[in-house]
Amino acid sequence: MMILTDDQRMLQDVVRPFMAEEGAIKTQLRHWRDTGCKDGFGHGLWKQLAELGLTGILIPEAAGGAGLGQVEANLVLEEIGRNLTPSPFLTTSVAAVRALEESAQAERWYPGIVAGETVAALAVDEAKSHNPAATALEARRQGNGFLLNGAKQFVVYGASADLLLVAARTAGTAGETTGVTLFAVPRDTAGVNVENVALADSSKAARLTLVDVALDADAVVGEVDDGWAPLSRALGAGRAGAASELVGIAAGASEMTFDYLKQRKQFGRLIGEFQVLQHRAAHLYGEIEIARAAAHKAAQLIDAGDPRADLFTAVAKAKAGKVARLAVQEGIQMHGGIGMTDEHDIGLYMKRQAVIDELFGGPRYQAGEVARLSGY
Amino acid sequence: MMILTDDQRMLQDVVRPFMAEEGAIKTQLRHWRDTGCKDGFGHGLWKQLAELGLTGILIPEAAGGAGLGQVEANLVLEEIGRNLTPSPFLTTSVAAVRALEESAQAERWYPGIVAGETVAALAVDEAKSHNPAATALEARRQGNGFLLNGAKQFVVYGASADLLLVAARTAGTAGETTGVTLFAVPRDTAGVNVENVALADSSKAARLTLVDVALDADAVVGEVDDGWAPLSRALGAGRAGAASELVGIAAGASEMTFDYLKQRKQFGRLIGEFQVLQHRAAHLYGEIEIARAAAHKAAQLIDAGDPRADLFTAVAKAKAGKVARLAVQEGIQMHGGIGMTDEHDIGLYMKRQAVIDELFGGPRYQAGEVARLSGY
């Protein structure tokens, strides 16, 4: 069933107005950007999300969470996308929570996440393009533990994170999925050097340099050499969630644009009367509906543990990225000059789209996954 | 200088009305198609082209030809494209003539081509997709000569050809450009089996099966193992020429469509008044201009022996193919139902476009060449 259940609609009815108010562009994105906040997001909002039970949305009820699924998390992310709300929700409550699932580390970190006190970040990329199988950051055995050396980039909100989930290579060579091990690394561990980098959308991502970072054996999430399992879980959830965030970005940008078409006059007519803009708007509307359905499907398959989940997650991330790109491009073009000014919000959608589109693999990476998973 | 010289304009002024009249769709394409002609083109027109001095357009004046260049050949091909005139001009007067250039075989075959009595065909492809380096048809040395065994396909007008130019492998392995040898094979040579295949555009292409075809050493065009040189010359000329034919197809289809926009009424208005159709027509117009410039540039570089000729030939063939595809697709869509009927000519443009687009390598092959020649 591809339509929302009553419970899911209730959740949406709570989150949508909440995010439109508390997570609004002016209140959050512009505020933290213009005050030069080092985190790039508000801890207050993070706490509010916790109070709504959202930070632990994927955490089992037994562990104090809401015990809901990817579909529900995606509903939250669509609203986050719509309002460009800066928040560690995707990386912490979705990706990291899924990574830690059923591991010993979950006990340590889940309570802080549920309480809105802990922020977690995923440290996977080592080059400008996403390619987790290429993980090369070295984790050498030392005594009972490991010694980590190497670098990571595009670690979203890494400088503000308490917990870094670091993919490292314990065996094999770059390009192989076996031999990757996932480590839970507290950010204040000795040898972890963090460069806080501002991105185009004024969110923050860290570049990490790990120099002889010594970890106990229990820092391993899942099994040694078999970190691909928790990592894939985290990336799958992250990608499906990013797809919904992109759908939200597309929806927010296009709604703003469609409204503008009904208000703005040129050559004595509302620009929405021009047939070319009507048809482009109608096309865009349809594409957003399709992307939303794809993201929903991916989330459902993840929740069902269906083997097609990876395929549809790649489809959803690629499609939502392309559609959101179309939405922001049409948004700026249809707004004309005003859309190029910092004062107007539409440009902020373009910047955020670019970042989320790239996160956990851009549309071309995802389309390549679609081909690979389909056997061609 | 990218605009035509006075001489080139004079040539165009002769060829354009000639082809519009003698080469018209009704007179040629439909006539030969509907009478089920085995050749798929008219020998009468071929003779007329000879009388105009066009069959030998690229043949040196000393050999009885017009001694002109690719730019001039392309002007002819644009008119051929515009009228969908079925003719062996591209394969014979452009590709084959360039292949034979400065070879001993030229003396034998040029006079018949100049006279409009000889038809030549290029036998390169061995699989559904163009890939000349993959040539595998075997040419084994036997005595002073060679014994050829293998198969070819998509040999345009091969069943009507007097001369087949066959790329064969004398050394190396499929994928290597060295070790390919080009042979001039009279079609009536023993062991040459020809299957005449009707294509979607009602032109004909042959499938050849060569079984122990014995050839003298002087059947070699150029040097043994170095057939890549004449083959590349022929393919380069063929591709640049095909680019202009595609520009002609695009121009013919779009002119027909633009006229229709000015005549056809829907919802009480001329459909050309609808802004969406206006903008799409304007876009298409621009694309055709660009494709024409690209084809012209490629032809000029070929004539100048410029090292960038291969790059721009690939650009031109790819661009013209894409643009012609857009033109026929927009043509059918803008014509509506009537365009789907066999009675209307616009569908014929779509069929011809598909064939010429594939000939000597489709747009993706060409774009791949652009990447390769640009070093990425």
Next chain:
Amino acid sequence: MADLVQFREATRAWLETNCPAEMRVPMKSEKDACWGGRKFVFQSPAQKQWLEVMGARGWTVPDWPKEYGGGGLSAAETKVLKEEMAAIGARSPLMSFGISMLGPAILKFGNEEQKKKYLGEIARGEIRWCQGYSEPGAGSDLAGLQTKAEDKGDHYLVNGQKVWTSYADEADWIFCLVRTSTESKHGGISFLLFDMESPGVSTKPILLISGNSPFCETFFDDVEVPKNQLIGVENKGWDVAKYLLGHEREMISGMGLGGERQALGASVGGVDDPLLRAEIAEFDVDSLAFAAMSEKFIDQLKAGEAHPAMPSMMKYAGTELNKRRHELAMAAGGSDALEWDSERSRGGKLPREWLRTKANSIEGGTSEVQLGIVAKHILRLPGA
């Protein structure tokens, strides 16, 4: 609920007994379908028998009322019947524009007498129907039709011409839009039914660029149509037409919804060219995303939550996608796929289907018309 279980068991038993083995083999093409009607030549006794037993029970149209020849089943029972038929691979006993298009319109707009007569014939597959909507020169502007029906007291005198009548040369009756008044464009249209064997009716197949001729031109020259063959109210035929068009659009938008969920790249077999592979992967992203949307759309329809203009969005997106699919299949087929009649192009099926798809975005309302509908009814853009 207990009733439904019982109904399922009874249905299963009945199908087991009554569905011939030959009718449990999947159809290879549209040619294997049973179209019914006066001129239809059954391909096998089994095909005839299957139609007869199903027709007698009203299960060709399970959810129509019993008094009009239907099965009188509830929505839940209809679903059970379909599931049980699917379970044994039973073919549809009857393909029919009467079932999919005309029937619902008669149910809504016809009088009692008409319902009794026509719906029964449809249910039993006795009459094959064709559609007389489009006219030469009208194109997307359906309401601009010119075929004239003059009031001659007890009958209409019909003169004019239709095009794009599917299988008009094989159909028994036509449902037809005619102009009974010129006072207003939409207000002067009426909806008539008549026998294709009426004096003055002639048809001429249209040769398409694909080489096939599934459509005809249909000519009316002083055709007399009794007045009791008017459906609904005179001059209000546009309401009937719109209702019926809605059905058609849903049907077309649903065309690509069932199958084709497999990745194209997996079905074309061997994509060596990296640039083509890239394009196919891009296509598969769009195509699989659309498959998800189709699933959602069907669920929305079932739940009564689909926006009335949503079929336009689906029709537009689905047909444009289908055109792209065939463009890419042709590209993957290379010069093999260009052969008009050879085994390499599956007997010419590859290029012909490719050409056929070009009509997808024209028939049943062009892509441009669909986008206009979305702009107007969903986005509510001014002047759309």
Next chain:
Amino acid sequence: MADLVQFREATRAWLETNCPAEMRVPMKSEKDACWGGRKFVFQSPAQKQWLEVMGARGWTVPDWPKEYGGGGLSAAETKVLKEEMAAIGARSPLMSFGISMLGPAILKFGNEEQKKKYLGEIARGEIRWCQGYSEPGAGSDLAGLQTKAEDKGDHYLVNGQKVWTSYADEADWIFCLVRTSTESKHGGISFLLFDMESPGVSTKPILLISGNSPFCETFFDDVEVPKNQLIGVENKGWDVAKYLLGHEREMISGMGLGGERQALGASVGGVDDPLLRAEIAEFDVDSLAFAAMSEKFIDQLKAGEAHPAMPSMMKYAGTELNKRRHELAMAAGGSDALEWDSERSRGGKLPREWLRTKANSIEGGTSEVQLGIVAKHILRLPGA
């Protein structure tokens, strides 16, 4: 012909003597350009000297008449001068909207007194000009402007607001479209020049999404403009504007024409992803084809054979292409390219330039406006 050879030799010798070595080094960015004007701070004595010697000779505007400060050169001589300057890599002595836009308009529409005064100042780089065309809310509908100029006898009293005035905060004078009559939309516009230091003029930079502020809002509050600063005829300013816009469009359409002929795939350095490589190859096909078209367009312009609406086609195609180029450069740059201020994104140049390109298809007439012009003036479609 002999004269031309002589002219070339003389020019070469003069340049050799007078062009400072520093002015033969290629400019690194727009910031190295000499803009002239009252507020301009020369980057080096060489820059100042180069402007002075060229300005004194009239060679900043070699083909303008000598009596107005130009070089008085023929078209052939101008070409020789440019070739000789290019041969030694000489920088342009002066970047100026006065030269590229206002000058030609004054030459065509100005009176003798105006030509003498303004053209000379432009030629010598004494006055830097900015353009007062667009107004808030007007957008593509330039002629809908509201800035009012009331006739007060010997002067106009100007009130209103302009936007998108490039470098208004650095310019000395403005050329400005104002409304002198409301009787007709296009018929009530006049073309005024005035000093940006006039009382009542103020400017406010506009912060763009790229983080840069090359444009201003400009406000006029009871600005008094002497009547002899009207160019052409009162209420006929739209003719001047159209003439000038033609120049601007040609300039913009020519922007991408010179350089950028290198394949993008060769310049981004290492395309590992096969899908990205495919897209870049597709782009390079379009881009190199457009390079050929650009070459042809320039030749057509020179030969006087370009259709008057062709710049619209070029502007549309060139700007859409440039947007695509930067989209792909960003994709190739991955997460590095998203860094707003780091060395990995070339100090933020990569994302800022990408964002900047989004205005390409808006400024100087939107892509939609250009397509409309092509549809109307080239294709002559009805009602375009």
